[in-house]
Amino acid sequence: MSKKQILLINDMAGYGKVATAAMLPILSYFGHPTYNLPTALVSNTLDYGKFNILDTTDYIKGVFPVWKQLGFSFDAIATGFIVSERQAAIISRYCLQEAAKGTVIYVDPIMGDEGKLYNGVTPAAINSMREMLGVAHLCYPNYTEACYLTGRPYRAEGVSYDEALGLLRHLRKIGPKSVLITSIPVDGQPSVMGYNHEDDSYFQLPYDEIPVHFPGTGDIFSAVLIGHLLNDEPLTDSTRKAMDAVYTFINLNKDNEDKNRGIPLEQYLDVLNQ
Template sequence: MKQILLINDVVGYGKVGMGAMLPILSYLGIPTYSLPTALVSNTLDYGKFNIQDTTDYIRGTLPVWKELGFGFDAICTGLMFSDEQAKLVAGYCKEQGEQGTTVFVDPILGDGGRLYNGMTERQVELMREMVSVAHLCFPNYTEACYLTNTPIKMEGISWEEAGDLLDELRKIGTKSALITSCKVDGRNAVVGYNHYDDSYFHLEYHEIPGLFHGTGDIFSAVLIGHLLNGESLKTSTRTAMDTVFRMIERYKDTDDKNRGIPVEKCLDLL
């Protein structure tokens, strides 16, 4: 039974970050551990929020874990909040990766052609640091463009441009890559590159209008859960896409979308 460490923010009000991922991974039978990068009062689109950076905690925790001999089959990283934090986490991931741990990186930065509220160009640089040690990263289209300094074309890109964007991510250091929320040759798609068989692929999907917080975290958790259970990257990606669609479909009429999807009420959709 494979174990995973989540390195991400903990949000007090909102089913995002670890709050969205933990129930899914646990349901899929993956023992899950956590290292918070920050304590966040609520999702940022409420306009007001409080963030407590946990870099000091991480600095003190990693040596203790090393001394105790703790190890993980996989690590998934999310939001980073400072230079030191990113360097600590990237260094730990690189060290663990050399010992056989699979490193997943969700470079959380923005969507819809812009950075999220509170994100800066410095966060983009920190995420490049994380992508450089990844076995698999899965930015959305906006994040992939920011990471690679590629002009954003919200009207859509060609399949050739999608392949070039995947290759630019690989140049940063990641071995495999997915790009979600793309419009490729006029169709909504997730595009990917799998380094195990040197293959490119794209999977189309139907988009439900509206912005739902936490869907990226749901996608990540389902994707990783199925990968750790032995499924291929392409198959796991399709499963994650379909699961997110079903969860959004169930709660698309909810009043407060900033709060995210109540994951615990959707486990039957897994």
């Protein structure tokens, strides 16, 4: 099987296994040639409370013309943290041009969790992420991000199954072809809800939650999901495998003393063989 080339457009943390630092080892382990374009350089995971961020928008603006001249192309592009509306406009335009040539676009609209935006994420990011969703073949916000993107209220207790379907339909109106909503309580059961445009089907995948917080678990989910999708596996199967991998990674590391740095993935990549 020939492996597919993927470009990661996401932030790069100097200290901690999140974003590009979490996704690169996983996708490389799958054997996919993986390239990266940092949307920001971040000193450390935001969970430490203090951090320094360098916005790389001007750098990105200069990269795309060079890549075009050199004839670089990718089978897939995965986007994550976007710093500003200006950056979103530049990246979404590039993704739209590449999608027209057959590149598959995956969008993780990283903005917040547990009902609130992350440190350093402004309300303007919501419009930026809507723009990114408009070019996505597949997007996968968590429940908090799905509420922000659709302007619907976040309820800590979660939603009913019909309300979850309504949230998926509202997200589809923004433009993505297929949609997942992660970390959403549905009738009291933590779940991933999904819509697959290939067979026009909705699905619910329940899971057991481990009451431990690590930054970067969404990025791990994204990388494992994409790794399987690039191997031409179905969306539902790929989603379940990503969920199971995240559960196993967390379970193996739940007693780690410093959880703010994320999960030390390199020691546990054989989890992906299960």
